[in-house]
Amino acid sequence: MDNIAGSKSSLTWAVHISVAFLVLLWLTPTLGLFVSSFRTVDQIQASGWWKAPFATEQNLTLRTASPDTAVRQGDLFIIEGNVFDEDARGEIASWGISSRDINAFQPGETADLRREGRVTLQANGDYRLENDGPFEGSRGVRLFATAEVPPELTLENYETVLSSGRGNDNMAKAFFNTLTVTIPATIIPIVVAAFAAFALAWMDFPGRAILIACVVGLLVVPLQLALIPLLKLHLGIGIGKGYLGVWLAHTGFGLPLAIYLLRNYMVGLPRDIIENARVDGATDFQIFTKIILPLSFPALASFAIFQFLWTWNDLLVAKVFLIDSTGQTTVMTNQIVELLGTRGGNWEILATAAFVSIAVPLLVFFAMQKYLVRGLLAGSVK
Numbered sequence: 001m002d003n004i005a006g007s008k009s010s011l012t013w014a015v016h017i018s019v020a021f022l023v024l025l026w027l028t029p030t031l032g033l034f035v036s037s038f039r040t041v042d043q044i045q046a047s048g049w050w051k052a053p054f055a056t057e058q059n060l061t062l063r064t065a066s067p068d069t070a071v072r073q074g075d076l077f078i079i080e081g082n083v084f085d086e087d088a089r090g091e092i093a094s095w096g097i098s099s100r101d102i103n104a105f106q107p108g109e110t111a112d113l114r115r116e117g118r119v120t121l122q123a124n125g126d127y128r129l130e131n132d133g134p135f136e137g138s139r140g141v142r143l144f145a146t147a148e149v150p151p152e153l154t155l156e157n158y159e160t161v162l163s164s165g166r167g168n169d170n171m172a173k174a175f176f177n178t179l180t181v182t183i184p185a186t187i188i189p190i191v192v193a194a195f196a197a198f199a200l201a202w203m204d205f206p207g208r209a210i211l212i213a214c215v216v217g218l219l220v221v222p223l224q225l226a227l228i229p230l231l232k233l234h235l236g237i238g239i240g241k242g243y244l245g246v247w248l249a250h251t252g253f254g255l256p257l258a259i260y261l262l263r264n265y266m267v268g269l270p271r272d273i274i275e276n277a278r279v280d281g282a283t284d285f286q287i288f289t290k291i292i293l294p295l296s297f298p299a300l301a302s303f304a305i306f307q308f309l310w311t312w313n314d315l316l317v318a319k320v321f322l323i324d325s326t327g328q329t330t331v332m333t334n335q336i337v338e339l340l341g342t343r344g345g346n347w348e349i350l351a352t353a354a355f356v357s358i359a360v361p362l363l364v365f366f367a368m369q370k371y372l373v374r375g376l377l378a379g380s381v382k
Helices: 012-036 041-046 156-164 172-202 208-218 223-237 243-266 271-279 284-295 297-312 316-321 332-342 347-377
Strands: 056-063 071-073 076-082 091-096 110-112 118-121 126-131 142-149
Touching: 012 347, 041 056, 041 142, 041 347, 118 142, 156 172, 156 347, 172 208, 172 243, 172 284, 172 297, 172 332, 208 243, 223 243, 223 316, 243 297, 243 316, 271 284, 284 297, 297 347, 316 332, 332 347
Parallel strands: none
Antiparallel strands: 056 142, 071 076, 076 126, 091 142, 110 118, 118 126
16 A cells, blocks of 8 residues: 555655755755855864854964054063954963964963063963063064964955956956856757757658757767867867857757757647647747747756856866967856966865855756756656
């Protein structure tokens, strides 16, 4: 009785656990990237992203105020203040005057700086620097401390990546370049594939079966196999490296799957509707635009999601057909690769750039995921 229609399968719990595991597996790194994009480099190096809401112990390099702020009190020259910024207070556990021994002193103890006097540092960051003579130099004394720093979230990483960064740091130009590549490279193959799929599904002409077999065969052709011949063709006909070349390349690589997916969907549409339209005098173009396209919207949306995500995340085709020496057409994937070389230690910049890169695909996926499921399942339960 467990497997009859209308009753739940005994493996329902296994399905639910598997789905929950896959969701957690996908969501965890995305959430980590999102949280890291708002953290400072010190916090990222001190603790994992899951500890972002809690205070972290960090090794800090601090500096007192400059010598020109000294005040004379009797025979002594005094500099007082707090080593922390007003917005980033912490609790000092130990401190030192040399990077080789940053835990030499406890809060409240006094260290002898020889020619620069004596310094006393409290747990809350208050310090008192005193000397028997005038302080020399233009910069304050450098101190090292181990401190508990409260959690801090900042938008400076996004400001650097999207607006104020220079050269490879600025992702704004790459963001619009990626949109310039992705939108036409998604629309063009959909339009071409829709016409081709309708012809292969509902129009009788010699060689139709052979064309369908060729489309299926093209699905298994490796992309890497066609890169160099296609690039030579582009250079031969004068397209060269540019937006037109990368649009045509993405169109060519995406058409086999698009035609196969749309043809299988269109061939499953009710035949009576199309035959009645022909009896009423409708042309093939009218049937295509007024009947087939509206009924095929789930399949069109499904392929649009695939093509958009694939083109947005593409690096190989962009490197072959688009990159120029000036960098004016650099897309986000290539920009992130360059960031790894120039800012490999700045994890806050890399995390922010990576999240900016995946933000648009996430929005597209969540906005159209219901059409993706309907398009993929279309025809499977006939």
